[in-house]
Amino acid sequence: MTGARRIVVKIGSSSLTTAAGGLDADRVDALVDVLAGVRSGGEKEIVLVSSGAIAAGLAPLGLIRRPKDLARQQAAASVGQGLLVARYTASFARHGVRVGQVLLTSDDTSRRAHYRNAYRTLDQLLDMGALPVVNENDTVATDEIRFGDNDRLAALVAHLVRADLLVLLSDVDGLYDGDPRTPGATRVAEVQGPQDLEGVSIGSAGKAGVGTGGMVTKVEAARIAGAAGIPVVLTSASHAADALSGRDTGTYFHPTGRRSADRLLWLAHASTPRGALVLDDGAVRAVVDRRTSLLPAGISAVEGEFTAGDPVELRDLSGRAVARGLVNFDAKEIPQLLGRSTRELARELGPAYEREVVHRDDLVVLAPGLTPRIG
Ligand SMILES: Nc1ncnc2c1ncn2[C@@H]1O[C@H](COP(=O)(O)OP(=O)(O)O)[C@@H](O)[C@H]1O
């Protein structure tokens, strides 16, 4: 058995649906049997991140393939999510296990209060012996705030619940060095770091119209989880039992960073900035090298329309994003603060203006070349 106590398992749409479209009850049952078996000893906790809402809603709405437009995807998700959770509820009930549905949006999870709330709910469900079934809240997410792929959502959930292991289940039994359907492609058994991905051709989704991100989003998810100290196993749904019992299967991504409860991972990977603050060179050095808060004196311009509490990008004078943070002012308040000291502002406008524009506790520095949000 793997030593991991709290495990996040993510299953993709391609592993839950029939060739004709619609939910495959037998495959749901097979997964549920494995998960129920793993937690039956009482030592293991499982959080399931399940895709499949859109796929499950297609056939009932008379759609043949995943629609391109957001409104019809959301309609399909609305119908499909109900069917999906009903299926899990019935299937887990065979083992006497209760499930709790948790629908998340990226907006919820990058804000401090919402993040804490999401953690509390998930933790409480686990404490009460229920099994959380998580998906993105597809019906309300707009294009701008969508995760769009559940691989990355699963990595962030793994971090949120402080999981010991993330298992990504797909229709392919691991990462291959090229398209797995081409002869000669071989499975990559282990990834220690980026050097092991050199020369690996990472492609998009296989089964037309069902999965979304293909391997790209899985490798990205493994990178996010790994950086947060969480190992990742990527394998096929039919090898779920092996992955959960610690047997050698699929591709194992070693953790690359230390474990931390840092909520800012969400800010870096799950939020969509609502605007930008342009920093002068001194402020870039202070924020990036010395990790200080951002004060009005170092800001040279403001872009976009945001309100206090929104995520914003911090850019240098050349336009490069250097950090992301939760801003303490509305966009329209900032022009009068530009380049001025907090003391001067407090004297002139009142003590409320003495605050940082972005507090260092709400600020995450981006590694050079990192694209925090993909998709
Ligand atoms: N290098 C690769 N190794 C493995 N699979 C790959 C690779 N490149 C592209 N793929 C494709 O990614 C698909 C899995 O992604 P996707 O369809 O999004 O699955 P899911 O629904 O499980 O998230 C596989 O079926 C495979 O065809």
Ligand SMILES: N[C@@H](CCC(=O)OP(=O)(O)O)C(=O)O
């Ligand atoms: N939230 C969407 C899932 C999007 C997604 O990432 O799908 P997949 O690539 O199959 O994991 C749904 O439930 O249909």
